[in-house]
Amino acid sequence: MGIFLLWSLFLLGLLTGPGASRAPMVVTGTLGGSVTLPLKLQDGQQVESISWVCRSVPGAIATVTLVEAGGPYTFHQAESRYWGRLSVVGPERSLQISHLSWADAGSYRVHVNLWSSRATHTREYSLHVYEQLAQPRVRVSTRISGNGHCLIILTCMAESRGGAVTYSWTPLGPQTAVSHGGSVLSVTLRPRDSTLNFTCMVKNPVSNSSSLPILVPPSCTGPGILGGEESVGETVIGTLGKSATLPLEVPVGQEVEKVTWSSRGLVAILQPGPAGEPILVAGTQGPYNQRLSIPRHNYSLQISSLRLQDSGPYRAWITLHSPPINITKDFILHVYERLQEPKITVSSQIMKDGTCFITLICSLDQPGEDVQYSWDPRGQGAIVSHGGTTLSVSWRFGVSDSYHCTVKNPISQSSSSIPVRPLCSGSFLPCCLRKEFLLFLILGALQIK
Numbered sequence: 104m105g106i107f108l109l110w111s112l113f114l115l116g117l118l119t120g121p122g123a124s125r126a127p128m129v130v131t132g133t134l135g136g137s138v139t140l141p142l143k144l145q146d147g148q149q150v151e152s153i154s155w156v157c158r159s160v161p162g163a164i165a166t167v168t169l170v171e172a173g174g175p176y177t178f179h180q181a182e183s184r185y186w187g188r189l190s191v192v193g194p195e196r197s198l199q200i201s202h203l204s205w206a207d208a209g210s211y212r213v214h215v216n217l218w219s220s221r222a223t224h225t226r227e228y229s230l231h232v233y234e235q236l237a238q239p240r241v242r243v244s245t246r247i248s249g250n251g252h253c254l255i256i257l258t259c260m261a262e263s264r265g266g267a268v269t270y271s272w273t274p275l276g277p278q279t280a281v282s283h284g285g286s287v288l289s290v291t292l293r294p295r296d297s298t299l300n301f302t303c304m305v306k307n308p309v310s311n312s313s314s315l316p317i318l319v320p321p322s323c324t325g326p327g328i329l330g331g332e333e334s335v336g337e338t339v340i341g342t343l344g345k346s347a348t349l350p351l352e353v354p355v356g357q358e359v360e361k362v363t364w365s366s367r368g369l370v371a372i373l374q375p376g377p378a379g380e381p382i383l384v385a386g387t388q389g390p391y392n393q394r395l396s397i398p399r400h401n402y403s404l405q406i407s408s409l410r411l412q413d414s415g416p417y418r419a420w421i422t423l424h425s426p427p428i429n430i431t432k433d434f435i436l437h438v439y440e441r442l443q444e445p446k447i448t449v450s451s452q453i454m455k456d457g458t459c460f461i462t463l464i465c466s467l468d469q470p471g472e473d474v475q476y477s478w479d480p481r482g483q484g485a486i487v488s489h490g491g492t493t494l495s496v497s498w499r500f501g502v503s504d505s506y507h508c509t510v511k512n513p514i515s516q517s518s519s520s521i522p523v524r525p526l527c528s529g530s531f532l533p534c535c536l537r538k539e540f541l542l543f544l545i546l547g548a549l550q551i552k
Contacts, residue, residue, distance in 0.1 A: 127210065127227040133309045134234040135488025137201040140211055142226070144195050149173055149218045155198050157185075158210040165189045167196050172218045187460050187497045200230075202486040202495050205264070208232040235310045237262055237490075239303050241317050243336060243433055253292040255319055259303035260286075261312075271304045290319055336416075336433030342514050343440040346407040351419050351432060353402055358424040362402045366417040371395055373402050406436075411471075414438045439514045440471055447508055447521040450493075459498045459527030465508035465519070466492065472512075479507045498523050 132138030144150070149172035155165045164185050169176045176196065180189050184206065192199045200207060208230050215224040239261045261268045270285035278296075280289045288301060303314040341347030353359055362381070364370040370391060376382035381402050383395060390412070396405045402421070406413060414437055421430040445465050453460040465476055476491030486495040494506065509518040 127229040130228055130230050131308045132200070132203045132207070132230060132232050134203055134205065134232055135486065135493070136203055137199055138203060138230065139192060140198045140200070140213070140228050140230070142195045142197040142213060142215070144215070150196065151216045151218045153196060153216075154214040155189075156212045156214070158212075159206075160184070165191075165198060167191055187455070187458060202488070203232050204486045205232055231267075231308065233267065233307045233309045234263060236268070236305050236307055236312045238312050239305045239314045241301075241303050241314050243317070253290075255290045255292065257288040257290065257301060257303070257317060257319075258283075258286060259288070259305065259314065261305040263305075263307065267307050269306050271306075273302050273304070274299075292319070336435060339434055339436045340513050341406070341409045341413070341436060341438045343409055343411060343438055345409055346405055347409055347436060347438070348398060348403050348405045349417055349419070349434045349436065351401065351403045351421075353421060354423075354430075359402065360422040360424045362422070363420040364404050364417060365420070366415055370417070371404060373397060373404075409438045411438050411440065414472075437472070437513070439473070439512050440469070441515040442471075442474070442510050442512055442517045443467065443469075444517050445508050445510045445519045447506075447519055449521075449526060452526060454527065457499065459523075461496060461498060461523065461526060463494045463496075463506060463508075463521065464492055465494070465510065467510060470510075475511045477509045477511070479509070498527055 128141075130138055130140055140155070142153070150167070151169055151172070153167040154163045156162075157164050160181075160183050162181055164181050164183050166179045167176050168179070176191075178191055180186060185200065188201045190199045190201070191197065198213070211228040211230060213226050213228075215226075217224065239259050242258045242260065243255060257272075259270050259272075261270070272279070272281060272285070272288045275281070278291050278299075281287070282289065288303075290299065290301070292299075299319045300316040301319060302316055305312055337350075339347055339349055349364075351362065353362075359375055359381075361384075362373040364373070369385070371383055372385035373381045374384050380400070381397050383397060390410075391406065394407050396407065397403070398405055402419070404417075404419070415435070417434040417436055419432045419434075421432070423430070445467050448464050448466070449461060450464050451460075451462040463478075465478070467474065476487075478485070478487060478491075478494045481487070487493065488495070494508075496506070504524050505520045505522045507518055507520040509516060
């Protein structure tokens with residue numbers, strides 16, 4: 104029985120090879136960047152051939168072949184979505200993948216054949232691709248007033264398609280509680296508590312980022328002044344030069360004493376006028392001069408001739424006569440400008456083996472906030488990075504003659520295109536035609552003599 108067990112283990116070693124590993128090696132890469140799948144050999148091992156395989160692609164994506172031990176090698180890439188993005192690096196000929204895309208994440212395997220052994224050495228990898236995290240936003244989603252106490256809930260939002268985001272807050276103390284995987288912070292304030300500032304930090308395996316400080320006003324004893332750039336309450340979208348309304352509904356049957364609107368300072372004060380209709384009693388001076396009005400029959404606030412500086416947090420503080428109570432409602436106003444036609448520039452251009460590798464950048468002179476970029480067409484192997492502004496493609500004759508970039512924000516969109524054929528025309532004259540053309544020139548020159 105012992106001899107049989109030893110013989111089985113010996114056969115298993117021949118099948119898997121001494122370099123095999125049960126658990127895949129985890130490798131982390133950044134979207135649009137490069138990553139290396141390391142190949143580690145023992146001292147003295149001479150490689151005959153290396154084959155790299157991706158589970159989602161049939162056949163080998165790349166091979167390395169040596170004519171003799173320790174001699175020069177031949178590197179071959181298969182026609183796949185990795186075309187033009189693979190290379191070997193280092194003395195052990197590890198595989199490097201450049202211009203990483205989301206589709207590159209997954210399982211990989213390398214098969215190594217040695218001159219000194221007939222066994223195939225195998226190693227598995229698990230590639231994870233993440234993007235650089237942008238600055239997170241914080242939403243103050245709930246603010247409840249009662250018995251002089253406040254419960255304020257801050258929700259941290261990270262824009263990430265790659266997952267694996269961890270959240271943390273500073274400062275933490277007996278007045279705070281963290282939930283929902285760390286993304287939500289609950290703050291309990293009592294009368295006469297001091298003003299607090301909170302910061303949300305997000306992190307993934309390749310980057311980290313922090314929000315702007317979030318000001319939490321002391322207790323619930325007054326309208327307060329909002330600061331920072333946090334996302335607060337209901338979102339209102341406005342267009343530069345047009346009007347936007349911050350909608351406010353007073354509970355039915357309640358008698359309003361006044362409504363105070365603030366945003367990094369006092370904006371306006373509304374009070375009941377004749378016949379109970381609200382009137383503007385303060386706010387006619389300053390940056391909102393002659394730009395404020397009140398929609399009929401309610402205490403909403405309309406801002407006309409919108410400016411980009413009007414963007415930010417707003418708070419309505421409702422003071423009621425009966426019952427004597429204060430109610431708050433928060434808003435975040437975003438003012439956007441209509442987008443102009445974007446510009447497309449070529450940042451790099453490489454011609455190799457009948458293929459033109461180009462990188463295009465889509466840009467705006469004044470992009471503003473919340474601009475989304477998209478490209479068309481998106482063929483096999485195309486990589487979009489840097490927030491969608493950059494497109495890296497391998498172009499061949501017969502593919503689409505132009506690429507289009509579309510920019511979009513919440514109120515408008517615009518697009519532009521660039522022809523590709525003139526950029527790559529020098530590399531698409533077939534080899535046989537080049538030779539015939541050269542021969543024609545030589546014969547012509549001989550006849551002239």
